[in-house]
Amino acid sequence: MTTIAAKADAASILGAAAVLDKKREQQYREELKARDKQIEILSDRLDAMKSSRWSIPLSRRKNSKSGRPYIRVIVPDSHGCYIDSIPLSAMLQDFEALDIREVVLLGDHLDCSGFLAKHHRQNYIKQAKYTFEQDIDGCNDFLDKVQARCPRATFHYLEGNHERRLETWCIDQSLKEIADAEWLLKQVGAKSVLNIEKRGLNYYKQGQKYMGLELPCTIKLGHCYFTHGEYCGVGAARRTLQKFGGNVVFGHTHTASEASLKTVDQGVMKAWCVGCLCELQPMYLHGQVSDWSHGYGVQIAQDDGSFLQLTIPLIDGKSYLIGMGKQFT
Numbered sequence: 001m002t003t004i005a006a007k008a009d010a011a012s013i014l015g016a017a018a019v020l021d022k023k024r025e026q027q028y029r030e031e032l033k034a035r036d037k038q039i040e041i042l043s044d045r046l047d048a049m050k051s052s053r054w055s056i057p058l059s060r061r062k063n064s065k066s067g068r069p070y071i072r073v074i075v076p077d078s079h080g081c082y083i084d085s086i087p088l089s090a091m092l093q094d095f096e097a098l099d100i101r102e103v104v105l106l107g108d109h110l111d112c113s114g115f116l117a118k119h120h121r122q123n124y125i126k127q128a129k130y131t132f133e134q135d136i137d138g139c140n141d142f143l144d145k146v147q148a149r150c151p152r153a154t155f156h157y158l159e160g161n162h163e164r165r166l167e168t169w170c171i172d173q174s175l176k177e178i179a180d181a182e183w184l185l186k187q188v189g190a191k192s193v194l195n196i197e198k199r200g201l202n203y204y205k206q207g208q209k210y211m212g213l214e215l216p217c218t219i220k221l222g223h224c225y226f227t228h229g230e231y232c233g234v235g236a237a238r239r240t241l242q243k244f245g246g247n248v249v250f251g252h253t254h255t256a257s258e259a260s261l262k263t264v265d266q267g268v269m270k271a272w273c274v275g276c277l278c279e280l281q282p283m284y285l286h287g288q289v290s291d292w293s294h295g296y297g298v299q300i301a302q303d304d305g306s307f308l309q310l311t312i313p314l315i316d317g318k319s320y321l322i323g324m325g326k327q328f329t
């Protein structure tokens with residue numbers, strides 16, 4: 001009897017323990033479930049904190065009503081026979097690949113040295129390397145080559161200070177007799193010796209104003225002015241920009257540079273000098289190393305006047321527009 005009772009007690013204890021274990025297990029499961037739920041909530045909250053609560057409003061690109069963009073090129077100082085044929089070749093190769101609608105020649109495409117530059121002291125025999133006749137031939141050949149590669153383009157030729165020497169010479173020779181000076185200029189002026197009319201180029205003289213602008217020999221195409229330039233040195237781009245108060249491309253300094261300015265009225269505007277095409281170290285600089293650089297300009301322009309300005313460096317006979325771009329095609 002005692003044994004039977006003891007067995008029954010043990011069974012009863014085991015049964016009670018099993019019930020207790022089940023309850024605890026259930027309790028643990030519920031606790032685990034509650035914690036999982038809490039983790040899920042906290043995780044969602046963390047994700048929400050990581051994502052931005054700022055929404056930056058983006059505007060859609062305005063569709064231009066001005067049709068397809070077109071190419072305008074800007075050709076800087078080449079200086080007659082003092083042109084460097086290596087960068088010239090690179091630039092002309094680019095022109096063959098571009099469908100150019102407008103060409104702006106920034107002036108100083110005749111050098112007019114020698115007797116036309118008697119205000120300059122000649123120090124070296126080599127400075128008298130080319131005759132005026134050779135200078136003219138050199139410039140005509142340059143214009144022939146550029147025009148051949150831009151057969152459908154409108155040309156704008158801005159007179160530089162070097163072409164201006166011809167008018168100065170005519171006035172000097174005619175002893176300031178206006179009629180004689182004008183007659184002389186018709187015979188030997190840049191328009192005549194470069195066959196400007198026959199070539200169909202628009203020619204802008206240094207002594208005349210155009211397009212209602214305040215500065216002589218300056219034009220405006222779209223939202224950009226073009227001028228030969230007057231200032232020299234490191235601050236030439238900034239000074240030009242301050243005087244123009246608008247986007248402007250110029251030559252004259254032979255050094256590629258640019259400046260940017262923002263005004264309350266006009267917003268952001270820029271000035272660019274695109275370099276030159278002539279020899280980089282002229283004799284008259286003596287031992288002074290020039291900062292000059294070879295290059296030219298490209299504008300991707302639209303009829304509404306807007307444009308993208310690119311200054312194309314020409315280094316070691318290579319254009320950094322198409323010459324470099326080809327390596328990625």
Ligand SMILES: [Fe+2]
Pocket residue numbers: 077108160252253254
């Ligand atoms: Fe020049």
